[in-house]
Amino acid sequence: MPPRFVWRGVSDKNREGKRNARERIAAEREREKARERRRRTLIVGATVACVLALAAVIGVIAANTGEDKPDTSGPVAAPTGASGQDSLVIPVGQDTAKSTLTVWEDFRCPACKNFEDQYRSTIHELTEAGQLRVEYRLATLIDKNMGGSGSLRAANAAACSQDAGKFTAYHDVLFENQPEETDDAFAENSKLIELAGKVDGLVTPTFEKCVNDGTHNSWVAKSNEAFEAANLGGTPTVLLNGKKVYGDPQNPLTPQKLKQMVEDAAKA
Template sequence: MSENNPEGKRTARERLQAERERQKSKDKQRRMLVVLAAVVGVLAVVTVVGILIGGLGGDDDDDKPVAYPKGAVGKDRLALPAGKADAPADLTVYEDFRCPACGQFEAGFSKTINELEEAGKLRTEYRLVKLIDGNFGGSGSLNSANAAACAQDAGKFVPYHDVLFANQPQESDDAFADKGRLKELAGKVDGLRGKRFDACVDDGKYDGWVGASDEAFGKSGHNSTPTVLLGGENIYGQGSNLTPASFKQLVEDAGKD
């Protein structure tokens, strides 16, 4: 009968062809959906990873761009100066405001150092590090060093440096992490406390600079604070027996060379 019904054959073939086209269309749509889902999944993973990386790096102070305090000296501009630039003797001091040994050094020698600076016999370069933050955790070393750099901008580094050490907390007490405390102590220095200083402290303006100074200390060959160099020679530490009187004599002798 089919031979006698060519129209029926044609209709059946057309229906079969149409069904095949519909199936191809469905398969194509299915493949597109699979590809689209895969792309969306990859984009979601990339977004999450980006957020996580951004979150991890957001609080890393070492990633901040380096801004330099006014008058910072040295080839690397990582030292804060005290005394007259043309003084005949030069002292380099690596310090951490949380470091108890640094506090002991300052308690014993700061008066003599200041007197020699005022007399034009000594110039000092202070290099600030954050060694105790690394040993005990916290951010007191970083925040206090940044605040000291902010004081440098106001021409008040030396008196603020001395105030910080005079009010130094216990090594395990991260009191200097409190920026409010650092601003409060600035009130003890005439002419330091103000909107500009407070903003500098709150913003961590010199955090990157402190990080660079700390990194340079790690590459210096020295590994403890305080490190005290007179004319490049280490004069303080175990077995040195240094006293304010002998230190003064060393400075005066260096000035004669």
């Protein structure tokens, strides 16, 4: 009997096709695994970068917000000439003036700067004429809201300038050179002393020691406690003879209106 011939061409092709398919699937799986490894590497790298960036930002914020908090636990030392309850008022002007303007301010407060820029010359004119007495009261609202210690340190430096008899000039310099609200530049005593150089005769060893030692820190803290206890809401709070006169959009104050009210009181 002749040998039987079996045709295997189609079967061989099928096997070859299946083998190729398996190889393609395996290769695709390897490529997918490689892509997954690269993806995980990128994620880890990005996460590390984010963590490092966040740490850097936190470091910058900490450095910029005066994390070295001033000590306010010491004895309360009121500045020279302070008056009022608990000696928390820095008075400017003559005691015989018929009108008293009470101004609660924070040296970091942008709205306080706006008030000072708008009313500074009018207030100086009225105090120098003996018609107005100003009672400055200091708060540290921005330190609480934004973090940092610039409000407190600037207020302490202002109290030191009061000891030197130069409060008004230094008060004006601080507002004229106020940094951005988010920039706690006043937390640096060196900056406060540098600005004091704009006031003739203010920078002395005594003034510098007062600023660097935080001589009036506890007094500033007590002043801010009085501000919070009064529930005044915000700074600046401005009262003329005990009545709020600033910040009412229905009855806005102007420098000319303030001047007229003070002059009318002086004539009465």
